[in-house]
Amino acid sequence: MNLATSTTLKHDIANSALAAEGKKRITLKAGGAEIALCASNPLSTQDDTAAALVHEYGISVFARNGVDREGYYSHINAALDIAPHQVFDDGCDLVNTLHTTRTELLSNITGGCEETTTGVIRLQQMAKDGALTFPMIAVNDTDTKHMFDNRYGTGQSTIDAIFRATNQLLGGKIFVVAGFGYCGKGVAERARGMGADVIITEIDPTKALDAMMQGYRVMPMLEAAKVGDIFVTVTGNRTVLSAEHFSVMKDGSILANAGHFDIEIDVAWLEENAKKNSRIRHQTDEYVLANGHRLLVIAEGRLVNLGAAEGHPAVVMDMSFADQALTSQVEEHGRNHRYSDRNSGRIPQLLEAR
Numbered sequence: 288m289n290l291a292t293s294t295t296l297k298h299d300i301a302n303s304a305l306a307a308e309g310k311k312r313i314t315l316k317a318g319g320a321e322i323a324l325c326a327s328n329p330l331s332t333q334d335d336t337a338a339a340l341v342h343e344y345g346i347s348v349f350a351r352n353g354v355d356r357e358g359y360y361s362h363i364n365a366a367l368d369i370a371p372h373q374v375f376d377d378g379c380d381l382v383n384t385l386h387t388t389r390t391e392l393l394s395n396i397t398g399g400c401e402e403t404t405t406g407v408i409r410l411q412q413m414a415k416d417g418a419l420t421f422p423m424i425a426v427n428d429t430d431t432k433h434m435f436d437n438r439y440g441t442g443q444s445t446i447d448a449i450f451r452a453t454n455q456l457l458g459g460k461i462f463v464v465a466g467f468g469y470c471g472k473g474v475a476e477r478a479r480g481m482g483a484d485v486i487i488t489e490i491d492p493t494k495a496l497d498a499m500m501q502g503y504r505v506m507p508m509l510e511a512a513k514v515g516d517i518f519v520t521v522t523g524n525r526t527v528l529s530a531e532h533f534s535v536m537k538d539g540s541i542l543a544n545a546g547h548f549d550i551e552i553d554v555a556w557l558e559e560n561a562k563k564n565s566r567i568r569h570q571t572d573e574y575v576l577a578n579g580h581r582l583l584v585i586a587e588g589r590l591v592n593l594g595a596a597e598g599h600p601a602v603v604m605d606m607s608f609a610d611q612a613l614t615s616q617v618e619e620h621g622r623n624h625r626y627s628d629r630n631s632g633r634i635p636q637l638l639e640a641r
């Protein structure tokens with residue numbers, strides 16, 4: 288079986304050389320798959336991990352940290368040249384590319400899986416439009432993924448990234464989290480645990496009420512923008528922080544995004560309208576607005592925990608990647624009915640529980 292997969296390539300010390308991510312690919316290879324690997328985000332690759340997968344394990348990797356848009360898509364296309372039977376995606380760029388520019392490969396594909404919330408939303412829309420031509424499993428929907436990876440993984444690694452990029456003390460800071468989903472809850476809990484005064488913004492009234500009952504201040508972003516010191520968007524939505532918010536923010540405000548795509552903070556507006564911008568620390572850009580206030584944007588508004596830190600610790604990703612690896616067995620053991628209907632389904636409970 289040929290398998291194309293988009294992913295994050297990171298390692299941590301507990302795994303000495305390779306992250307859970309690499310280990311999953313090795314597991315799949317040991318199971319007999321031919322693998323081609325590309326990135327799920329231009330800043331998400333750790334080059335030494337990518338090199339180790341190539342040199343130590345003979346896995347084809349098409350990824351390099353910091354590639355531009357053209358390079359990113361050329362890597363996706365190079366991975367797809369393997370003519371995959373299955374695709375493991377993270378964010379849906381791989382599947383979207385297949386359905387838009389590599390349609391000649393579609394008939395070869397029996398199915399695959401999607402890792403993250405945003406990718407599942409994109410797949411659900413494709414399925415609704417009748418555009419998805421093969422079955423995909425929504426790995427993100429399994430409890431062993433979103434309850435742990437999204438919450439504790441994103442919670443910890445997002446705070447880690449803010450520390451690495453800015454070296455700020457969190458105690459006493461007003462910390463605004465946009466989105467109180469699985470990831471947002473994790474970020475808010477960890478920020479509060481380190482002494483920050485956390486404000487939540489939410490468009491879903493029930494989740495806003497949940498945040499309020501957990502003791503957070505809840506308010507619209509336009510209000511939060513006036514008082515916050517640090518802002519984290521983690522909604523999966525677009526333009527969560529935009530010009531109207533930038534113009535009322537305090538001097539020195541720190542802005543980071545932990546949602547999958549770099550569309551939550553309107554960095555393009557800052558690029559066009561700031562009087563001056565300069566990189567002042569590793570992965571931290573300073574934009575000086577017309578009112579003289581400086582806004583600090585981490586990792587260009589891309590996934591901050593991957594761009595400015597090392598992603599989640601492997602111990603929590605092990606759970607997500609085990610879920611991903613198990614999806615390949617659904618194919619092997621015969622189509623589960625939820626898998627074979629052309630919507631994103633959950634991993635069958637039997638496999639999830641192993």
Ligand SMILES: NC(=O)c1ccc[n+]([C@@H]2O[C@H](COP(=O)([O-])OP(=O)(O)OC[C@H]3O[C@@H](n4cnc5c(N)ncnc54)[C@H](O)[C@@H]3O)[C@@H](O)[C@H]2O)c1
Pocket residue numbers: 403404405406433436437441465466467468469470471488489490491494521522523524526527545546547548590591592
């Ligand atoms: N950084 C990471 O490592 C990582 C890990 C997992 C998921 N993600 C990504 O993070 C994002 C969120 O994932 P999740 O699992 O928490 O999703 P979720 O659906 O559980 O939560 C998202 C929340 O954001 C709210 N929201 C939407 N638009 C908003 C807006 N304009 N203002 C305020 N709130 C708004 C929604 O109502 C929802 O409650 C997705 O893009 C996902 O792919 C990132």
